[in-house]
Amino acid sequence: MRVVHTSDWHLGHTLRGEVTREHEHALFLAWLLETCVRERADAVVITGDVFDSATPPASAERMWFEFLAAMRRACPTIDIVAIAGNHDSPARLGAASAVLRELGVHVIGGLPRTATGAIDLDRVLVPIAGGRGLVAAVPFLRPVDLPPDEADPLEAIYAEVIAGARARLASQQALIVTGHLYVAGADAAYLSERRVSIGGVESAPLRLFPADIAYVALGHIHRAQRVGRDTIRYAGAPISLALDEASYRHSIASIDFAGRTVAEIRQLLVPQAIEILRVPRHGAAPLGDVLAALDALPPRIEGDQARPYLEVVVALDKPEPKLRVLVETALDGKRARLIQLHVEHTGDGAALGDRISARRLAELDPREVFVRLWARQHAEPPSADVLAGFDRLLSEVSGDAVDPEAS
């Protein structure tokens, strides 16, 4: 049995709320489909954050449904199991689940319970690959999913689901358990994940997943990685959801099972559709150097859907009110599109107390505090204009202003 594990697609994601990722998502989904055909995968497990928000745009929902339909056509027998992540609306993702189930697509939004309040194991436990595998599809758990009287509700839920799965497991059937959560020990170095807590707990212990589980398919952390043993894995996101993920190759996992255990795990690299550029490559550079580097970038091509994303970091020794205009002008007609413009100030960064004794602090006048604050951010001292402006403000707030325009 071969299972493809992918996660954290974030369909509908935008950079800075304005640059859509549709082109990248469309290429990824086409690649995923081809890969599942080529790999002859028996099942695909999607571990949450299918969508970037609880109210995804219609175009993102269309992409999701079109993907499911195309997958069904290309791989008539493949089983598809998807759980909701913390970004998804459980109700919205699960709304079409009755229809999708008829197509062999199992979507678990919120944790389903029976009329008596027990976890609905008929919904949560999904046999795959003609009974060679059993997926215990536990979604991201919200307060409404948690039993109220348990000291450790997360452990209680996993224990109930795993006990139910063991009772149903056939002798040569491999057990796969899903989760959308932060497992202690995972490296969450990338900034694009929201911190989430489940029942007041921010990280789940590895002991949630006993050794008789063949594979634990995790979502939430965007960097693919194993946690604890080799068979507990985050598949990672297929595209960069923040510019600081530029250096990181996105992937999916393809897992081969032999009976009840994993035989081999391969990481398949997702082709990167759009390049992420940074000027300068590392650190920050003075404005003149930055503008020269931007000027040297290649020109824009008509109808280009894969324009690189650009992050610019400028080192300033004094305020530069026209910074954005200067940068945007340098980029006019260039292929790269500006996503982020950062400023790093070249001041000494020192706090007042770092250099002045406590007794002297009490004697400082406001103008001196202002000059020192300025020095903290800017290498160049404030100009006469700036100092005159400060003096005017100071006299206004201290009440002894003589405003020539007021009389």
Ligand SMILES: [Mn+2]
């Ligand atoms: Mn995510």
